[in-house]
Amino acid sequence: MADIDGTNEPKQFFTDVPPTSEGFYLKGSNSLDWGMKNRLSRIFNPVSGKTVMLAVDHGYFLGPTAGLERIDVNIVPLIPYADTLMITRGALRTMVPADTQKAIVLRVTGGASILTDLSNEDLAVDIEDAVRLNVCAMAVQVYVGSEHEHQTLLSMTRMVDMGLRYGIPTLAVTAVGKEMVRDAKYFRLATRICAELGAQYVKTYYISEGFETVTASCPVPIVIAGGKKLPEIDALTMAYRAIQEGAAGVDMGRNIFQSVAPIAMLKAVRAVVHENETPEKAFELYTTLKSEKK
Numbered sequence: 001m002a003d004i005d006g007t008n009e010p011k012q013f014f015t016d017v018p019p020t021s022e023g024f025y026l027k028g029s030n031s032l033d034w035g036m037k038n039r040l041s042r043i044f045n046p047v048s049g050k051t052v053m054l055a056v057d058h059g060y061f062l063g064p065t066a067g068l069e070r071i072d073v074n075i076v077p078l079i080p081y082a083d084t085l086m087i088t089r090g091a092l093r094t095m096v097p098a099d100t101q102k103a104i105v106l107r108v109t110g111g112a113s114i115l116t117d118l119s120n121e122d123l124a125v126d127i128e129d130a131v132r133l134n135v136c137a138m139a140v141q142v143y144v145g146s147e148h149e150h151q152t153l154l155s156m157t158r159m160v161d162m163g164l165r166y167g168i169p170t171l172a173v174t175a176v177g178k179e180m181v182r183d184a185k186y187f188r189l190a191t192r193i194c195a196e197l198g199a200q201y202v203k204t205y206y207i208s209e210g211f212e213t214v215t216a217s218c219p220v221p222i223v224i225a226g227g228k229k230l231p232e233i234d235a236l237t238m239a240y241r242a243i244q245e246g247a248a249g250v251d252m253g254r255n256i257f258q259s260v261a262p263i264a265m266l267k268a269v270r271a272v273v274h275e276n277e278t279p280e281k282a283f284e285l286y287t288t289l290k291s292e293k294k
């Protein structure tokens with residue numbers, strides 16, 4: 001107990017200083033609770049308002065894909081250069097040191113593999129495990145327009161409800177079935193549904209026509225997936241365009257961990273996302289760092 005002897009009389013009340021009541025910097029997040037805002041601020045840099053998420057959760061349906069054969073060897077050295085690691089609980093517990101200071105976004109859906117119908121996903125993690133793992137967000141895949149649209153959207157709303165209870169944001173990941181058209185109309189529909197059903201942020205794909213209408217009509221931040229491996233300059237150009245057209249960051253996997261110089265690529269992506277660097281300049285940075293093996 002504090003010693004009350006010698007306690008000074010309080011007098012610094014700053015009666016001329018109005019109390020602060022600033023809005024939260026992230027789109028659509030102002031009405032969230034403190035814990036949720038705090039977790040989001042560990043994902044989205046409070047200065048740039050953006051994030052570079054490193055996605056390494058592919059094994060939950062793909063197995064040990066190229067670049068993710070050994071997360072302990074291939075991915076752990078990259079963690080310091082990302083803002084966030086998006087990962088499954090199995091990989092996190094078995095291969096990532098628990099003293100990592102980076103925000104974790106936990107993949108919480110699963111239940112299908114590349115051998116069956118990928119859209120047949122459901123919740124595969126209990127909220128209590130997300131709490132135990134001290135994660136900053138939970139990622140739920142939704143398949144708007146697919147056979148399992150209803151099931152995956154309701155999985156997301158269940159996670160949103162539990163997340164609100166514990167202060168953990170839900171990231172809705174919009175997956176596009178093979179038969180679906182990847183255009184602005186589809187992504188406006190899918191991202192808006194996710195936001196209206198309560199997701200705190202949404203992941204989608206970049207499209208070259210009308211992406212700005214997707215970000216404009218979605219009331220919460222959008223991050224883009226990287227997709228299949230592209231030449232580095234093309235991946236940097238895609239990230240640049242997405243940011244300039246309203247994305248709040250990237251959730252990039254293969255274009256980083258399948259690059260011949262993953263750390264150099266991560267640093268180049270960071271320059272585009274956090275500093276609005278042009279793709280050409282960022283590619284120069286990538287080339288220089290690659291030659292220096294940094």
Ligand code: R5P
Nearest residue numbers: 055058225226227252253254
């Ligand atoms: C799919 O496995 C996950 O949602 C990935 O996290 C997502 O596709 C991002 O990874 P990539 O940039 O490799 O597409």
